[in-house]
Amino acid sequence: MELFAEQGFAATTVPEITARAGLTTRTFHRHFADKREVLFADDARVPDFVAVLMESFPPSAEPITLIVEGLRLLIEERFEGRKEALRARRDLVRSDDGLRERDLHKRAVMAEALRTGFLSRGIDPTRAALLAETGVTLMYVSVAEWLDRKDDRKLYDVLLATLETMRAELTQENVPPPAKPIPRTSAR
Amino acid sequence: MELFAEQGFAATTVPEITARAGLTTRTFHRHFADKREVLFADDARVPDFVAVLMESFPPSAEPITLIVEGLRLLIEERFEGRKEALRARRDLVRSDDGLRERDLHKRAVMAEALRTGFLSRGIDPTRAALLAETGVTLMYVSVAEWLDRKDDRKLYDVLLATLETMRAELTQENVPPPAKPIPRTSAR
DNA sequence: TACAGTGATGACACGCGATGTCATCACTAG
DNA sequence: CTAGTGATGACATCGCGTGTCATCACTGTA
Numbered sequence: 172m173e174l175f176a177e178q179g180f181a182a183t184t185v186p187e188i189t190a191r192a193g194l195t196t197r198t199f200h201r202h203f204a205d206k207r208e209v210l211f212a213d214d215a216r217v218p219d220f221v222a223v224l225m226e227s228f229p230p231s232a233e234p235i236t237l238i239v240e241g242l243r244l245l246i247e248e249r250f251e252g253r254k255e256a257l258r259a260r261r262d263l264v265r266s267d268d269g270l271r272e273r274d275l276h277k278r279a280v281m282a283e284a285l286r287t288g289f290l291s292r293g294i295d296p297t298r299a300a301l302l303a304e305t306g307v308t309l310m311y312v313s314v315a316e317w318l319d320r321k322d323d324r325k326l327y328d329v330l331l332a333t334l335e336t337m338r339a340e341l342t343q344e345n346v347p348p349p350a351k352p353i354p355r356t357s358a359r
Numbered sequence: 360m361e362l363f364a365e366q367g368f369a370a371t372t373v374p375e376i377t378a379r380a381g382l383t384t385r386t387f388h389r390h391f392a393d394k395r396e397v398l399f400a401d402d403a404r405v406p407d408f409v410a411v412l413m414e415s416f417p418p419s420a421e422p423i424t425l426i427v428e429g430l431r432l433l434i435e436e437r438f439e440g441r442k443e444a445l446r447a448r449r450d451l452v453r454s455d456d457g458l459r460e461r462d463l464h465k466r467a468v469m470a471e472a473l474r475t476g477f478l479s480r481g482i483d484p485t486r487a488a489l490l491a492e493t494g495v496t497l498m499y500v501s502v503a504e505w506l507d508r509k510d511d512r513k514l515y516d517v518l519l520a521t522l523e524t525m526r527a528e529l530t531q532e533n534v535p536p537p538a539k540p541i542p543r544t545s546a547r
Numbered sequence: 548t549a550c551a552g553t554g555a556t557g558a559c560a561c562g563c564g565a566t567g568t569c570a571t572c573a574c575t576a577g
Numbered sequence: 578c579t580a581g582t583g584a585t586g587a588c589a590t591c592g593c594g595t596g597t598c599a600t601c602a603c604t605g606t607a
Contacts, residue, residue, distance in 0.1 A: 342530060372592065
């Protein structure tokens with residue numbers, strides 16, 4: 172983290188890292204699959220957390236309730252009280268395409284854990300996928316706003332507000348659009 | 360594509376590709392930023408397509424209408440009629456983590472284009488982010504189901520059905536959950 | 548027709564990331 | 578004291594990706 176802060180992620184080599192840590196590059200790659208993974212190793216257990224959590228809910232629980240409650244626990248566990256550190260981490264991830272890709276991958280893994288959990292609760296595949304994606308979207312959008320905010324609003328409260336916005340957006344009755352006009356643009 | 364099909368993505372080296380194509384590796388990297396990009400170069404213009412499209416809609420258009428109509432055009436442009444090719448591509452992308460990461464990155468870029476479009480339409484940041492994420496989720500979930508289906512249902516029809524499912528899911532009035540009990544799990 | 552400019556490619560060198568393999572060493576159980 | 582185990586170091590090696598310079602085809606212009 173020191174080296175990344177000093178000279179950026181891409182400009183920092185694994186040999187530099189291991190030199191400062193007093194190890195060899197080979198040892199580094201025994202602990203981290205690749206250089207990017209250093210910044211994401213902490214999140215490795217999140218999918219398990221999600222899976223265990225989902226099993227603990229009674230079968231009667233509504234999916235949305237389950238998502239919101241699960242995110243509430245996740246927030247307590249790893250977000251609340253770490254705002255500054257998370258901001259620094261976000262900025263670092265933003266600065267490098269490779270890191271952004273890995274971040275998105277972690278997000279997808281979490282969505283997959285959610286989807287699997289819904290499947291074993293007997294929810295049909297498409298609905299499960301949709302719920303999973305909606306859940307991570309809710310989380311990521313809320314976290315983004317929370318990190319941007321300068322007040323002390325709780326992440327959980329931001330999340331509930333985001334959910335309301337989401338709901339309001341979709342509730343409007345303006346779905347089936349026409350099927351002809353519309354300008355033409357070349358995308359190929 | 361021949362080599363990837365024969366021996367998989369990871370096992371195929373850039374020298375192998377350029378040898379079969381009659382070029383050098385240096386030339387390869389002048390056309391593609393990296394090896395993975397070969398499979399995604401076709402999508403490079405999608406963000407522009409999205410941006411231009413969004414500007415072409417009247418300011419009065421509802422965001423959801425805009426998303427659905429935009430996706431309808433995108434579907435006509437690059438999905439309908441290419442089902443088998445898209446299935447093969449999906450399977451290849453699924454087979455490699457690196458490719459999955461790049462795929463997610465492209466998805467994020469599209470979301471970003473959508474978000475920017477909404478911003479310049481005067482929509483507030485959080486709502487814009489939410490709409491953008493919802494839009495790509497709608498697209499990806501629908502495409503996934505469409506590719507899984509064995510019937511000839513149109514992608515656009517699948518998409519409308521997905522949107523209805525999404526709406527139904529969020530419309531239920533079971534939001535603010537309690538805030539105390541719930542089991543405990545270690546995620547650290 | 549000659550010539551300068553432009554763009555694509557080849558040739559070469561190089562650094563870094565990542566992995567396989569074997570040796571070494573600290574630690575532990577019996 | 579010994580055998581086993583796990584972490585690490587020491588090499589060696591491969592593939593990816595980039596910087597640099599030379600070459601060649603093509604184009605517009607005098």
